[in-house]
Amino acid sequence: MILLNLLGPGEVLNEPDLVARLGVSRTPVREALKLLAGEGLVTLRRNRAALVTPLDPADLVPLFELEVALESFCAGLAAARITAAELDRLARIQEALEAARDDRDAYTRLNRQAHRLIVTAARSPAIAEAHGRAFPRLERARNFALAADGRVAESLGEHRAILEALRAREAERARTLMQGHVARTQAVMVARLTEGRPR
Secondary structure (H helix, E strand, O other): OOOOOOOOOOOEEOHHHHHHHHOOOHHHHHHHHHHHHHOOOEEEEOOEEEEEOOOOHHHHHHHHHHHHHHHHHHHHHHHHHOOHHHHHHHHHHHHHHHHOOOOHHHHHHHHHHHHHHHHHHOOOHHHHHHHHHHHHHHHHHHHHHHOOOOHHHHHHHHHHHHHHHHHOOOHHHHHHHHHHHHHHHHHHHHHHHHOOOOO
């Protein structure tokens, strides 16, 4: 629920509400909150309800910059290295993304699959390992950006263009399109987080 922003940044996590919502006792909820705090997703407060850790652009922008570098480089490599079977799979994921535009959970899962497939198709285990460590830390921020008005439609168009560049084996275009795609997600995330804040 946190990763999908069904529980938003800064939202108070009332234990009795979570117990009722999840249909479990208080003990598993408390243990889960401790684990989530260890992952940085929840902030525990003494004698007060826990809350969903706010998203902070200062922490997230450097991770997005890393993702831009890794994924754009991978897209360029993948243009030359992706197999026909992987292209077919990416096309099927794209079709499923189009169909899931109104289903946040399905869209998020498919989006993750598309990005991982492109990284895998680059055939660089070292980059895939680095990406595997960084990508999950951005999932909540990416989903937060996708919740912005029009961002899913925009993202779908960006994914379509990347797929076409990969099919055409155009490495520079695939690299540039992926760079723009991830940078746009970062920009939307920062804009949403800073809306209404005093400057």
